Amino acid sequence: MEEEKVIEVKNLSKHFGKFKAVDDISFDVKKGEVFGFLGANGAGKTTAIKMLTGIWSSTSGQATVAGFDINKNRNKLKENIGYMSQKFSLYEDLTFKENVRFYGGIYGLSNKEIKLKTEEMIEHLELDNIQNTMISDIPLGWKQKIAFSVAVIHRPKIVFLDEPTSGVDPITRRQFWDLIYETAESGITVFVTTHYMDEAEYCDRISMMVQGRIEALGSLDELLTKHQAKNMDEVFVKLAR
């Protein structure tokens, strides 16, 4: 069971004219893993995620996510993944409860399940006092945690997080990573992009993208030994050069 693959990518590319945003990448992600997808801004992380989540079509190559081909079986694929984007993804002019009802509805949860989920989240994220507050009036850190919980409301096989912690204070980042671990332990694979190199050290395995290509892939220890570095910052600087 350990070898069950949730994502399989083979020679995937996305070109915009002559520009190769994603250039022939291949990798696998195993079930229950926290997979760190690293790279500088503009390295092609977001483009790769958009292909894997079925928002953009690929130029060439193949990939399956949660067992579904990203170009052929998009609706099935989308039922089985969660996604939290760089841009804030909840409706700011709705309350927490209304957002949960809306997204729960889209994923086909019954009213009973939605009610159950809502209570679970209120308890887990301590939302007692803000459950009926407009999302726009809630602090950013809290919003991100809510957004994450909403992204996994339908218990997907895998959740994609695109820079979930950018602009968030260190304490909230730490709390956010606790949430990520809990989620991974419950069996949902986590695919996370970040440009904070210290966050990479929380991941089971890390890939490093540089100019559309994957230049390094492995566990933290493997990468540190291979590149003879003390931390991920150094690895990054060496690879990006």
Added chain:
Amino acid sequence: MRPILFIMPVMQLVVLSYSADFTVTNINIYVEDHDHSSMSQALTQKIAMSDYFNLIEVGNSYDEAYQMVEKNKVDVILTIPQNFSKNMHSAQPTEISIFADAINGTKAGISLNYLQNIIAQFSLEEIEKTGIQMQIPGIETNKRDWYNPDLNYKFFMVPGILVLLVTIIALFLSGMNIVREKEIGTIEQLNVTPIRKYQFIIGKLLPFLIIGMIEFTIGLIIALFWFKVPFEGNFFLIYGFTILYLILILGMGMFISTITSSQQQALFLAWFFMVIFILMSGLFTPIESMPIWAQNFTLFNPIRYYVEVIRLVMLKGSGISNILMHVSAVAGSAILINVMAMISYKKTA
């Protein structure tokens, strides 16, 4: 977007200046001639030769003439009585009746004036020619305004303005909507969910349709009870047509929303269409007075159809058979534009 910035004002200036013409021309007239004399034909000729009238038909059936007014094909009926020529020759006063479709009171008033002038002139010429010795003009006109006998201009304008308000609300609400989701980023979140395109479009249409209908109902109540606009037709007909029309306008808004990337762009496009549609709708200036190319242009204008329908149904009491053309035009375009919106909304790029 950039070329539109320059093409738009030029196009609007040229097109709209022609359409926003307040002079009344091309008045459609039916001459109901019961006299069949050379004199009645001469009068008919004189009217047909004038710059203002289009002679649609000369006949002797009141029913036929009335039907044509009902169908909006005739604006004015001129009735020449049986003994017109005889009376003129024997220097008896004779009476000509004019019936005008007075839904547009101003147009009816101007039409009657034109017609009375022509008749007065004709009568003078005839008196001169035949040497009938009469001091008073030989012809008296008896005019009657139909549908809006008091020539209350509000009866004509209020339903039309109601159309405008409903259109603006619907177009702007839907036009700003999807593009707003693009701006705040929620569209991306929706695109990774298994939501189907048709579900998405219906979800966007339905709330605005309901808002539009409520808006329309409030406006209708004000029109009926505050402005005392008569309601001659069928409520179900006007509500049914309004729903159809709103689906069309919401589809347009949706389409604008899917092809633009910011609310400013959407607003810009929506206004572009609104200004043209409003001024070329026949709301303020009669379509019949526009040049032919402009008249053809109005066939693609949804507001034109709705303005006509609401006036026909409310003031004339027209039934479905009289507005079949409008219904099919609006239904056809509603389907077309919504399909276009559905196609151009891409969940996958």
